[in-house]
Amino acid sequence: MTLTTPLFAAIESVLASLQPNTVSEERKQTLQPLVAYIQNKIETDQAVRLNFICTHNSRRSHLSQVWAQAIANHLKFKNVYTYSGGTEATALFPMAAATLKSSGFQIKTISEGTNPVYSIKYAPNEAPIIGFSKKYDDSFNPESEFAAIMTCSQADGACPFIAGAEKRIPITFEDPKAFDNTPQQAEKYKERSLQIATELLYVFASIKA
Numbered sequence: 001m002t003l004t005t006p007l008f009a010a011i012e013s014v015l016a017s018l019q020p021n022t023v024s025e026e027r028k029q030t031l032q033p034l035v036a037y038i039q040n041k042i043e044t045d046q047a048v049r050l051n052f053i054c055t056h057n058s059r060r061s062h063l064s065q066v067w068a069q070a071i072a073n074h075l076k077f078k079n080v081y082t083y084s085g086g087t088e089a090t091a092l093f094p095m096a097a098a099t100l101k102s103s104g105f106q107i108k109t110i111s112e113g114t115n116p117v118y119s120i121k122y123a124p125n126e127a128p129i130i131g132f133s134k135k136y137d138d139s140f141n142p143e144s145e146f147a148a149i150m151t152c153s154q155a156d157g158a159c160p161f162i163a164g165a166e167k168r169i170p171i172t173f174e175d176p177k178a179f180d181n182t183p184q185q186a187e188k189y190k191e192r193s194l195q196i197a198t199e200l201l202y203v204f205a206s207i208k209a
Helices: 009-017 025-044 061-072 096-102 153-158 185-205
Strands: 049-053 081-084 104-109 116-120 129-131 146-150 165-169
Touching: 009 061, 009 185, 025 049, 025 146, 025 185, 049 061, 061 081, 061 096, 061 129, 061 185, 096 116, 096 129, 096 185, 116 153
Parallel strands: 049 081, 049 146, 146 165
Antiparallel strands: 104 116, 116 129
16 A cells, blocks of 8 residues: 545545445345455555446446545555446446536546546546546557456346456446436436445455555
8 A cells, every 4th residue: 555645525525424334244245245355455566456247337437436436545555546437338427427517527528429528537647537438448448457347137148258358256336227217317326336336345454455
């Protein structure tokens, strides 16, 4: 571990409110392979590359990528790099971006179009995450020496083989898309985002330096 700059105060506040001790034993078992993967990389002083993969790279995979990068920084882990991708490219869904913004991330649209590109900043002195929908093997993502974390069962079933992945880890989340265009939309996106943040906080807090 090494010293890093603090996150934006609003994000720090959200993380302080989370309760990773509430993660169920069943979910802990699901998360354990990711804990073990990161632990091994830290112990052998290797870079930790995590590619979160979902079908459309529009919601859960982005939420996971962004929270994982912020939490790694928050807990002062160095050489952690997070990515996301899909089995196909669509667009980062606006409500997913809005949900991150409501948790304190600073989000700017770099380019418009059918697949907008966003700058997602989590700390004053850290480079922003570049968020846009892409296939998991897009040139923007690593070619090798990474863990493929399958965040939805559809992608997990559709991709029996992820080229270049050292480890394939299914950690699936319910899709908030089910609540699009309903009165519960914002609430359910926030609920899913905070679940992802809580479980990833549990993962990184379990790593022994």
